[in-house]
Amino acid sequence: MIPKDHPRYRSLVARERLARCAREGIVAMEGLAAHGRGEAFDYLIGEKTTKSAALAARTAAAILLSARHAVISVNGNTAALAADEIAALQRASGADVEVNLFHRTEERMALITRLLTEHGVRVLSGTPERLVPLSHDRALCLPEGIGDADVVLVPLEDGDRCAALRAMGKTVITIDLNPLSRTARTATLTVVDEVTRAIPAITAACSSLGPGEGERLVASLDNTYLLRAAIDEMRERLAHALE
Ligand code: PTJ
Numbered sequence: 001m002i003p004k005d006h007p008r009y010r011s012l013v014a015r016e017r018l019a020r021c022a023r024e025g026i027v028a029m030e031g032l033a034a035h036g037r038g039e040a041f042d043y044l045i046g047e048k049t050t051k052s053a054a055l056a057a058r059t060a061a062a063i064l065l066s067a068r069h070a071v072i073s074v075n076g077n078t079a080a081l082a083a084d085e086i087a088a089l090q091r092a093s094g095a096d097v098e099v100n101l102f103h104r105t106e107e108r109m110a111l112i113t114r115l116l117t118e119h120g121v122r123v124l125s126g127t128p129e130r131l132v133p134l135s136h137d138r139a140l141c142l143p144e145g146i147g148d149a150d151v152v153l154v155p156l157e158d159g160d161r162c163a164a165l166r167a168m169g170k171t172v173i174t175i176d177l178n179p180l181s182r183t184a185r186t187a188t189l190t191v192v193d194e195v196t197r198a199i200p201a202i203t204a205a206c207s208s209l210g211p212g213e214g215e216r217l218v219a220s221l222d223n224t225y226l227l228r229a230a231i232d233e234m235r236e237r238l239a240h241a242l243e
Contacts, residue, residue, distance in 0.1 A: 011039065011047075014081060014196075021080035026111050028103040031077045034156060041177035042194050044234040049201055052229035053193040059221055060153070060173045060191055061093070061205035062214035067151035067171070070095035071124075075102060078155045078195055079112045083119035085199040090121055092206035095153065098124045098145035102158050104137045132164045146170075155195050159183045175199070179230040189223055192230035 002012045018035055021027040049057070064070045072095050074086060079099075090097055099112045113123045130139040131147045138161055141147050152165055155175040159182025165172050166186060174187040175198040184190040191198045209217075 018077065018080055021076070024111065025108055026115060027076040027080050028101075028108070030103060031075075031080075035077060038156070038177040038194070041179075041192075041234075044237060045177070045192065045230070046237055047194070049193050049197050050230065050233045052226050052233065053191055053198065054201060055217075056189060056191040056226050057193070057198055057201035058205040058209065058213075059189055059217040060202045062209060062217040063151055063171060063173060063189065063221075064093040064095055064153065064202070065206060065209070065214060066218065067095075067149075069149045070151040070153065071146050071149040072097045073100040073146060073152055073154045073157075074098070074112065074116065074121075075100065075156060076108060076112060079115050082155075082196050082199050083116055083121065085196060085203070086116065087120040089199050089203045089206070092203045096124050096145055096149075097121050098142055100141055100146060100154075102138060102161070104140065131168075132161065133167060134161060134164050154183075154187075155199070157183045157187075159186060162186045179227045179234075184227060185223075187223065189221060190227060192227070 002009060002016060006012060018027050018032060022029060022032055070093060072086060074097055086097060099109055101108055116123050124142055124145045126142045126144055128140040129143050131141050132139045146152055149170060151171045153173045154162060157174050162172055162174060162183040163186045172187045173189045174183050175191045175195050176184045177192060177194060178184060179192045
């Protein structure tokens with residue numbers, strides 16, 4: 001039992017959930033290490049949505065809404081932390097949801113699909129094919145899902161696959177607390193924010209974009225600017241950390 005008045009309640013609940021999901025086989029053991037890295041960067045942005053992340057989230061909504069076929073690619077960590085949030089984003093954006101794993105096993109695919117379905121996500125099913133230019137099972141995706149998509153949202157992605165999806169000509173949106181990661185630098189658009197804050201921000205933006213705002217956001221998208229802004233926000237916080 002985590003006491004509600006613990007100053008780090010949210011973080012402890014997330015860790016507890018990830019540990020439980022790791023024991024159940026939903027989260028890969030490597031996913032726990034990935035979460036720890038994310039937490040460290042979350043400290044640096046003050047565990048809140050920064051101005052540049054809010055702008056990135058609105059731009060992400062604009063891209064999803066104007067896509068021919070948008071797909072949200074869900075891995076173990078994202079399913080464990082944000083199943084309800086994915087269901088809400090799917091409703092708001094009309095995007096398809098595909099389970100796509102770095103550490104792929106049929107058992108984890110089934111467990112994650114069940115978890116998402118229980119939370120109201122409509123998960124694509126079908127026969128995967130080796131369409132992503134990568135070796136081993138990381139090449140697998142659904143021809144009618146990620147294979148067909150022009151826009152793919154890949155929270156907490158591995159840099160290699162992000163680059164491979166870009167090489168396939170897709171617009172790639174990622175959510176990654178580390179603005180220095182290869183994924184963050186390779187994606188078309190990076191939301192430098194914690195996944196349980198970023199997804200609701202994108203969902204809220206889907207229903208609040210003003211007339212013409214989406215087109216303006218897409219036309220002025222500059223991911224390097226957004227990453228620099230995230231780093232500047234971290235630097236600014238560090239400069240005043242002990243005041
Ligand atoms: O479930 P699987 O098999 O698909 O595996 C998922 C992991 C996350 C293990 C896999 O994709 C992986 O190894 O990812 P990386 O290369 O460690 O990248 C994950 C990135 O997400 C890192 O840059 C972390 O800083 C960041 N991150 C971790 N937790 C969060 C996060 N970003 C946003 N919100 C988080 N909660």
